[in-house]
Amino acid sequence: MGIDATAFVHPLAVVDPGAVIGAGARIGPFCVVGAEVVLGARVELKSHVVVGGATEIGEDTVVFPFASLGQAPQDLKYRGEASRLVIGARNRIREYVTMNPGTEGGGLVTRIGNNCLFMASAHVAHDCQIGDRVILVNSVAVAGHCVIEEDVIVGGLSGVHQFVRIGRGAIIGALTMVTADVIPHGLVQGPRGALEGLNLVGLKRRGAGKPEIAELRELYAALGEGNFRDAARRLSDAGGAGPMAREVLDFILGPSDRSFLTPR
Structure with missing residues (x-):
């Protein structure tokens, strides 16, 4: 428990004594890590990263400056109930990304898979379930309770309405508002998204x-x-x-x- 002897914590970082920091992890300057945080082996927080709440980050994940992970959900129904944010292994979480933990109304956990890429300013809201190898391009906003299955790509500046499911292998074009479920391997685009065919390139x-x-x-x-x-x-x-x-x-x-x- 505590900070592994092989981990590196910059002297200008603030790490609560209750946090668990895995072998070979690196925490850069001006990062803040809360008491209930668990960082896996070789996780890297570049600088100015804030990780709070009951947040777990899997091995070899890299988090870039000014990301905020595990802060209270943006849900007026949230009353401080104990909930979690679980992030898998080998993810890349770029600048200004925000991810929130779950709520009582959604199962109390937000879960992120493995080998995902979250580009700058992407947002994953409370109670979302994100599969492996998902890519959220710059400024994508995923509302609460969404399910995004494996191998999905969501284009830049797109929004996903709450409770929407996006099936495995689907692709969402840039500047698209997704208001309903998307079938696996579907291709969706347009300001008010419509199904335009199959994601043949991805297949x-x-x-x-x-x-x-x-x-x-x-x-x-x-x-x-x-x-x-x-x-x-x-x-x-x-x-x-x-x-x-x-x-x-x-x-x-x-x-x-x-x-x-x-x-x-």
Whole structure:
């Protein structure tokens, strides 16, 4: 417990004695680390970073100047209940990023996966669940209770409405407002976001073959412009869907009170 003997803490940093600082961690000048913070092995706080609350940061994560992690949620219903922010391993958290812990109304934990990149001024609100290898570009704002699955990219200056789910492998264009759920591997863009097709570039980069992509294209066309859940239920009952198509159908039929972004 406490500060590992191999960790480096700059003399101009303020680290509460209750904090746990892992092996090889580095805390730069003018950082402030609170009493309930746990930093994993080789975590680096560059300078002027504030980490408060019950915040855990996984190994090899680097946090750049002026990021603020674990401060009280921006939710008027929050009454100081004990909640957590859990950040995975090997993340890059750039300048002025803010991440808040959970609330009683959302499960009391905000969770960030591994190998993510949060560019300057991105915000992750209370009770969000962010998967692995997610990229939030500059000034993206993710509201409370959102779920962003693995391998999602959200373009700069975009906003994600509270309680929205974004499925695995989706891509959101810059300057987009996402107000409803996005199917896995979907491509969304426009000031008021609409589903414009599939993230074909992302699918190819992740090794999807021509048969899988062709099946996803057929599924996308079959979903049409009407009620996604009704169409997905019919397609699911028909059977025969491959793994990637099955993933999209399961996502659509999963628990959510929100509608879906559909083609224009």
